[in-house]
Every structure is written in structure tokens, then in C-alpha cells.
Amino acid sequence: MLTRFSHRGFAALVFSALATMQAAHAQSQPTGPIDARAVWQERSLSACRSEESPTAPDVCLLRTMQRVGARPQAIAAAKMLIKANKAGFISAWRPLGKAALATVTYPFRANTNEGSLLIGSDGAAIDVDEDSVREEDRATPAWRVFAAAHPDSVPFAPADFVGSTATGDGGQSVLFSTPLKSCHACADDGALLVAYTVDKAGIVRERKLLTIK
Numbered sequence: 001m002l003t004r005f006s007h008r009g010f011a012a013l014v015f016s017a018l019a020t021m022q023a024a025h026a027q028s029q030p031t032g033p034i035d036a037r038a039v040w041q042e043r044s045l046s047a048c049r050s051e052e053s054p055t056a057p058d059v060c061l062l063r064t065m066q067r068v069g070a071r072p073q074a075i076a077a078a079k080m081l082i083k084a085n086k087a088g089f090i091s092a093w094r095p096l097g098k099a100a101l102a103t104v105t106y107p108f109r110a111n112t113n114e115g116s117l118l119i120g121s122d123g124a125a126i127d128v129d130e131d132s133v134r135e136e137d138r139a140t141p142a143w144r145v146f147a148a149a150h151p152d153s154v155p156f157a158p159a160d161f162v163g164s165t166a167t168g169d170g171g172q173s174v175l176f177s178t179p180l181k182s183c184h185a186c187a188d189d190g191a192l193l194v195a196y197t198v199d200k201a202g203i204v205r206e207r208k209l210l211t212i213k
Contacts, residue, residue, distance in 0.1 A: 034123060036093040038102070040065060040074040045107050057108045058087040065089070088115075096164050097172050098202035111184060112157050118174060121202025128176050129157035132192060137209045146190055146212045152182040153189040162193070170200030180212070 047053055048060035055063070062082070065075050078089045081104065091114075092103035102117040102125070118126040132155035137143050146153070155178045162175035178192045190212050197206040 034073060034077055034090075034102075034119065034125075035100075036095075037071050037073040038077040038090045039093050040070045040078070040089045040091065042089070042091065042105065042107070043068050049108065058082045061087060061089070061107070090117075094161075096174055097198075098200070099172070099174060099198045099204065101161055101174075114158050116158055116161065116176070118196055118204060120198065120204040124204065126196065126204055126207075128159045128194070128196070129155075129178070132157070132159070132178050132194075134209075137192075140209055142209070142212045146180070150180065150182070150189040153180045154182070155180055155192060156184065159192075159194070167197070171205075172198045174198060175210075177213075 043064060045061065045064060048055075048057050048064060053060055062075065062078060065078060070078075074089060078087075081088045086104075086106065087108055088104045088106040090102050091105040094101040094103075096118075098121060100119045102119055104115045104117060106113050106115065116128045118128055120126075133143070138147075157178065159176040159178040162177050164172050164174045166172050174196045176194050176196070178194070179188045180190045180192060181188050193210045193213055195208050195210050196204055197208070199205050
């Protein structure tokens with residue numbers, strides 16, 4: 001079953017609440033769903049990036065959002081990202097049928113300034129870039145064959161949304177591809193193709209490594 005964020009990073013980030021998902025059917029305590037209103041179109045954050053800024057970058061980000069009139073939902077989402085030590089904001093929103101895909105911009109990172117969150121109807125947010133290769137993945141024949149041929153190759157975020165297909169039980173399968181390579185500037189050695197199962201109610205239930213292509 002799917003583990004919703006580890007304790008390292010986006011560990012306990014649930015956009016409707018900051019909670020740890022201990023089991024597949026553990027219940028969060030939502031304070032309200034995060035939806036397309038959480039999107040904020042970035043204004044100038046150059047002052048926040050300056051070494052001469054009198055405030056920390058995350059504090060500067062929130063103050064900038066408040067000053068330019070960002071929606072309350074956008075500020076709330078940014079605050080939760082900051083609490084998870086991932087200073088950023090939701091910059092785009094894409095409905096995926098029963099679920100949604102939120103693009104997160106991390107303006108203060110040196111590399112990988114974007115990420116993706118798969119958000120279910122229950123408000124739980126799945127960071128598709130967190131723990132890209134898991135223990136269960138390493139046990140698959142596909143990973144063992146790939147790792148033997150490319151021992152230094154690792155996933156490089158962000159994952160790309162590939163598409164969504166309907167399932168026979170009224171749900172859907174959402175597919176993501178993450179490049180595998182040995183360095184940031186290196187050519188791709190392959191790509192992880194991962195599927196997330198969303199049930200007919202719109203709740204993300206399972207993650208599975210399909211193949212390495």
C-alpha cells in the first residue's frame with residue numbers, strides 16, 4: 001500500500017492537515033481542501049534571494065505573498081510547505097479526473113526548482129519525487145537488471161506526468177516517469193515508470209513500479 005510521505009522532507013505533509021499516515025486507511029483531520037485557488041503566480045522574489053535580505057527566505061516569501069494579495073489558500077499551502085522544510089508555493093494546478101496534480105515551485109533551491117504533488121479527493125498530498133526508488137522497487141527484477149548495468153544511476157527529479165487511464169472498478173491509474181542518470185548533466189540511462197492507483201472516490205491507494213524503460 002502507499003505510504004504518504006516519509007518523515008524526511010514531505011514526510012507528514014497532508015495539505016488538509018499536517019499528519020502522519022500510519023496505515024493505508026488512516027484518517028487525517030482535514031481543515032479544508034486545497035484546490036486550484038492555492039495557485040500563486042510568482043512575483044519578484046529577488047529581494048528574498050539576496051544575501052542582504054534582513055529576513056529568512058521563507059519568511060520573506062510569505063510576506064511577499066501577503067503584500068501582493070495572494071489568496072488565503074495559496075498562503076496556507078506555502079505555510080504547510082515551509083513547516084515541512086520545503087519552502088515553496090503551488091504554481092500550477094491540473095485536474096486529473098478524480099485527483100489533481102499540483103506543481104510546486106521551490107524558488108530558493110540551487111537545482112530542481114519544481115516538484116509534483118498528486119492530491120486525492122481526501123486532501124492527502126503525495127510527493128511523487130520523494131523516495132523515488134523504494135525498498136520494494138529494489139526487489140523487482142526490472143530494478144536489479146537496471147542497477148547491474150548502471151550501478152551509479154539514480155533518479156533525478158522532477159517526475160514527468162505521463163498520463164492517466166481508467167480502471168475497471170471506476171478509478172484511475174496515474175502514471176509518472178522519472179529520469180535515471182549518474183549526474184545532473186549526464187544523459188539519461190533510463191526512466192522509472194510508476195503508477196499510482198486512485199479509487200473511484202478519488203483517494204490515492206497504491207503506488208507501483210511498472211517498469212524501467
